Amino acid sequence: MGDVRLFLEAKSVAIIGVSSTPEHRGYNVINNLVSSNYSGEIYNVNPKGGEVLGYRIFSRIEEIPGEPELAVILIPAKSVPQALRELGEKKVKAAIIESAGFAETGREEGIELQRDVLEIAKRYGIRLIGPNCMGTSNFSNGLVTSFTNLTGVKRQNIAFLTQGGIFGGALLMELAQSLGCNKAITLGNEVDATETEFIDYLADDPETRVIGLYIEEIKGKGRFLDIAKRATRKKPVVILKGGVTEEGAKAVASHTASLAGNYIVYEAMFKQSGIIQAYSLEEFLDYLKIFSYMPLPRGNKLGVVSTSGTLCILTCDASSKLGLEVPKLPAETQQKMRDRAEAWVSNLSNPVDSGGDRDTFKAAAHHLFKEPNIDMVSINIAAAGVGLDMVTETVASVVGAYDKPFALCVFGSSSIVAELKEWDKKSLVPVYPSPDRAARALNALYQYTRNKEA
């Protein structure tokens, strides 16, 4: 059977179960394709016929003129086997079954339907994603097949893959408002195409800078390990594993009908392959963001500057727990700052606690970036008693100015927080709401540097 390329690059797609009613799932799919400027052929099928967005709706699959490469299936589970046979006759090479009602229900009927579907696909040589998924989305070529409304997703350099459908859709909607996305794959019950095949594909995809995985179970661990090792040599791979506890694993069994397996085996495998593991959904997104926005550090030495002594302390606590170092600035650099600082400025050694002293805040940021013994910088703003312009002036002056990664923590005044979040959305600066999260994100960058060197 063919590789998984078609799921992201098909030149023609048939929508089985299209709808002309806005907000309906079958409508969202064609609307996503059209509004994402998909340039391939689109064929629509629904027994009711009619028209949608200027496209004709065929009432039966066999009416489709030509041979679509990919089919997106949205009809009720029990009708899927017959549709798949008809698509096979049409020489369709890949199908995404988004319908639910298969093995994930835990009921005999669904399990049997899933078995049927796989058998038919094999017979016709059709590669499958799903059932029970939210399709694939390629924001580079507009092949966006998810049944949620995904208009307006910013084309970026993150690709992610999830087992589980609705979660993948929600993740995409979350990214749409923030980091943007390049490619998204939701595998659902994963009856055929696997995470490993897609990681293999994404490793070579020039538009993907970082790969995010939400995984409950990995099929074919030996092959996964080989491919993951190859991928992590080329780009960072971040994983969030579901079912790491017994309770979680039980919930997995009733979700995608797969077994979570022994977490210790997974953890060893992730470590061995150089995959960065995130331990919560938030960490997962935090890591994707910093890998998407920032260059890699050479080492683990962190520079810290803040308008608040407390944020200096919390950053040092967090980074120290992670094994990052906070080396003192050279005495002459400290003296240079001291000569120009307000009398009440306390610590200039690193961490630098500038308080609300505009000149010291800015000078410290630049000294930290310039210092050869510092690999990355954490800028922490407690936005109280400081002006928006003091903050933006300093941040603007470091963006793009150095080949060292940095993270921003901002906290307090709503106007300053809102302004920096806008900068974040433009992928200029990775903003985090707490010093811990900024430190963990920087540490993830360092972990990747270290893994690559190992």
Add this chain to the structure above:
Amino acid sequence: MGDVRLFLEAKSVAIIGVSSTPEHRGYNVINNLVSSNYSGEIYNVNPKGGEVLGYRIFSRIEEIPGEPELAVILIPAKSVPQALRELGEKKVKAAIIESAGFAETGREEGIELQRDVLEIAKRYGIRLIGPNCMGTSNFSNGLVTSFTNLTGVKRQNIAFLTQGGIFGGALLMELAQSLGCNKAITLGNEVDATETEFIDYLADDPETRVIGLYIEEIKGKGRFLDIAKRATRKKPVVILKGGVTEEGAKAVASHTASLAGNYIVYEAMFKQSGIIQAYSLEEFLDYLKIFSYMPLPRGNKLGVVSTSGTLCILTCDASSKLGLEVPKLPAETQQKMRDRAEAWVSNLSNPVDSGGDRDTFKAAAHHLFKEPNIDMVSINIAAAGVGLDMVTETVASVVGAYDKPFALCVFGSSSIVAELKEWDKKSLVPVYPSPDRAARALNALYQYTRNKEA
């Protein structure tokens, strides 16, 4: 010397270093008092004289008619000792020194000034907060003395106390936009009035439902332990400790000029006193929120419902790591739901994975609240492929309907996320952006229940 009550209840206040220029620190103080409807007397002092917000500005302290109970001092450090002497002559009983430039600079001059100030205060029997702080704020009676602009803070049931000034100000601004606040105390260099005295005060304050502490060093640990034990029997106390690592402790020394001390001693003390420890700034805020909004659970049994199997799994992973239990619903309850559920709904046992099935989602939420073997509920919404009305209908129907705590995790569609965040701001539902944070917050409630019973 008197107790710390005056810092939050003074009937008259003098602002030493007031300003008539909007945005200036000395202006913010009087503006905060006026816009918070402080009903006590306000006396303003600045050598320039003039007027501000309709109030006369006296050019010298001795011109003040009458005897203000409290003074807020904003003038440069070197002028503070003389001002304090003059305030002493005026029979002022308490002073908040917000000016920086004292021991926190680490320089001899500042250390000496701080010594002088304390000596003068003792001589005149003046209780002190600061120096290097952001004052105190009481949103119940309008005595808001912080030099940051704090107009529009929602009067709520949270009180917090911080060492470190700017951070306290930023925290207040953060709370102003979200949880609201009742009382805030920033201690700065803490030359006199201590956290222990304020905890003692807040323990008996009927308007305070939960106390949050950011602490670097505790002076007088024996007394603290006694008072903290008394306070936690009355209401939850949440602590974020700065300087828990060696690096962090070093940063503390150059911040508020105090020593962080041995963290292990602190940890034992927190445990012994029943204080809930937060391990990051975010956890600190997450815990304050759930204690502010929700009743306490009777035990550790968690009900979980989600539109996404993945969020079910991530919640079970998180809660299981914390030691919470996720007991199965009785078979007959499951059957009741099964009879009315869409065919594709998978897990009804707890966690309940309703997918986008509106009726099942709502029914499951209510079954979980009603089940005697369940103490609290985590509602997780992956907002993709579900309508806003399905979510709001269910959430609205559980708000205030049961005497069990719950937390909401919402993720995905921007309109659903935005709507629920509005509900959060109204203190109706504690919303968290990830299942882990919702689970940890619920666990904090349970920790408090358990500590109280111990």
